[in-house]
Amino acid sequence: MIRFRDVSKWYGSFQVLDACNLEVNKGEVVVVCGPSGSGKSTLIKCANGLEPFQKGELTVDGISVGARGTNLPKLRARVGMVFQHFELFPHMSIRDNLALAQVKVLGRGRDEAVAKGLKLLDRVGLAAQAGKFPGQLSGGQQQRVAIARALAMDPICMLFDEPTSALDPEMINEVLEVMVELAREGMTMMCVTHEMGFAQKVAHRVVFMDQGRIVEDAPKAEFFGTPRSERAQLFLSKILHHV
Amino acid sequence: MYDFDWSSIPGALPILASGALITLKITATAIVVGILWGTLLAVARMSGRSWLAWPAAAYVNLFRSVPLVMVILWFYLIVPQLLRRGLDIPASYDIRMASGLVAFALFESAYYSEIIRAGIQSVSKGQVSAALALGMTGGQAMRLVVLPQAFRNMVPLLLTQAIILFQDTSLVYVIGLADFFGSAYKVGDRDGRLVELLLFAGFLYFLACFGASVLVRRLQRRVAA
Numbered sequence: 001m002i003r004f005r006d007v008s009k010w011y012g013s014f015q016v017l018d019a020c021n022l023e024v025n026k027g028e029v030v031v032v033c034g035p036s037g038s039g040k041s042t043l044i045k046c047a048n049g050l051e052p053f054q055k056g057e058l059t060v061d062g063i064s065v066g067a068r069g070t071n072l073p074k075l076r077a078r079v080g081m082v083f084q085h086f087e088l089f090p091h092m093s094i095r096d097n098l099a100l101a102q103v104k105v106l107g108r109g110r111d112e113a114v115a116k117g118l119k120l121l122d123r124v125g126l127a128a129q130a131g132k133f134p135g136q137l138s139g140g141q142q143q144r145v146a147i148a149r150a151l152a153m154d155p156i157c158m159l160f161d162e163p164t165s166a167l168d169p170e171m172i173n174e175v176l177e178v179m180v181e182l183a184r185e186g187m188t189m190m191c192v193t194h195e196m197g198f199a200q201k202v203a204h205r206v207v208f209m210d211q212g213r214i215v216e217d218a219p220k221a222e223f224f225g226t227p228r229s230e231r232a233q234l235f236l237s238k239i240l241h242h243v
Numbered sequence: 244m245y246d247f248d249w250s251s252i253p254g255a256l257p258i259l260a261s262g263a264l265i266t267l268k269i270t271a272t273a274i275v276v277g278i279l280w281g282t283l284l285a286v287a288r289m290s291g292r293s294w295l296a297w298p299a300a301a302y303v304n305l306f307r308s309v310p311l312v313m314v315i316l317w318f319y320l321i322v323p324q325l326l327r328r329g330l331d332i333p334a335s336y337d338i339r340m341a342s343g344l345v346a347f348a349l350f351e352s353a354y355y356s357e358i359i360r361a362g363i364q365s366v367s368k369g370q371v372s373a374a375l376a377l378g379m380t381g382g383q384a385m386r387l388v389v390l391p392q393a394f395r396n397m398v399p400l401l402l403t404q405a406i407i408l409f410q411d412t413s414l415v416y417v418i419g420l421a422d423f424f425g426s427a428y429k430v431g432d433r434d435g436r437l438v439e440l441l442l443f444a445g446f447l448y449f450l451a452c453f454g455a456s457v458l459v460r461r462l463q464r465r466v467a468a
Contacts, residue, residue: 076375089373101377
């Protein structure tokens with residue numbers, strides 16, 4: 001579904017991604033972790049063309065993301081993305097946040113789009129909030145709305161860029177629960193996250209990044225059981241203290 | 244001690260009212276055109292395409308570096324010539340109003356475009372990313388997501404600029420256009436009561452502008468809250 005082939009990226013002379021190879025197959029949940037500044041957010045933003053890259057090849061559902069002729073808006077409409085800071089549109093109601101792209105991008109009728117939005121809002125447990133504005137919701141609620149907004153586009157896969165990093169601790173679980181449910185339904189997911197509990201629960205594979213390189217890419221059990229690289233061992237020993 | 248005589252003011256009110264109408268007309272036109280044209284200029288400057296950005300930047304810098312009075316005069320001297328030649332307007336037609344409107348609209352656009360540019364920059368990049376990630380084009384992201392938020396942030400500044408503009412319209416006296424200030428001057432000159440008329444006009448300018456800025460400040464507090 002998502003395939004990185006030797007993807008490299010530079011900011012000026014600084015290399016942020018160094019020949020990254022990664023494959024996310026249909027129905028798979030891949031968790032990307034690593035210390036801050038390791039390039040994992042940049043990597044996931046390359047997947048839908050939000051960040052350009054200079055070398056290598058990247059395809060989503062067989063379509064090349066980096067190629068000149070690719071219709072990026074059309075491709076992005078099929079790839080859901082959830083951001084660290086939710087990025088709901090603050091000037092419109094939750095209902096309109098969910099309906100906007102359905103109407104303007106997919107060309108759905110407004111009634112259909114609103115109905116679909118409400119259905120998904122109900123699914124993330126927020127049906128009662130449709131008339132409110134983003135600023136009136138808690139962080140956890142906003143992130144659940146953001147997930148529903150992405151799902152309203154009927155995406156073929158979902159990208160999560162540190163979806164719980166900006167949340168207060170007591171709100172992390174309500175967002176993770178939605179993500180776990182999504183994973184169990186068979187959604188293809190690429191998740192940048194430090195939530196190792198989430199990875200242990202639903203990930204098929206865990207990818208560890210350091211200094212722009214993919215250092216380790218292993219099935220979940222192997223990654224947590226016997227990580228090969230020293231860097232990953234060190235990272236895990238630090239982070240697992242908190243789980 | 245100067246001997247004030249306010250008796251010529253009541254009779255002057257109808258003339259002052261028609262002058263005020265011209266003032267308001269110029270102000271309103273310059274605000275509307277200024278915001279529309281200024282938005283296009285701001286978007287062009289931020290488009291990242293040099294063939295769009297460069298002329299827009301040149302336009303803004305040119306108008307911001309020249310005194311308004313001179314712009315008004317230039318347009319008065321040049322625009323009528325062009326219009327007469329192009330549109331076949333009879334020489335008797337009074338073109339001062341048209342050239343005043345054009346001068347103010349084009350001049351204010353430069354200032355509005357800078358306010359709007361700052362407003363656009365005040366919207367976080369994450370918002371654009373989110374809009375693009377949902378499949379919107381750059382244009383849709385700007386129109387549906389960025390500009391509505393930018394304008395909300397800008398309202399106080401846009402209104403403050405409108406107040407300045409309202410006062411600056413008095414400069415049309417240089418082309419003999421009788422706006423509110425111009426009419427007050429004419430009546431005062433005619434009746435030999437210039438001091439009283441100008442004090443009266445100044446007082447009304449003060450009321451309008453001070454009242455408006457109090458409202459803006461109140462609005463600002465509401466936007467910030």
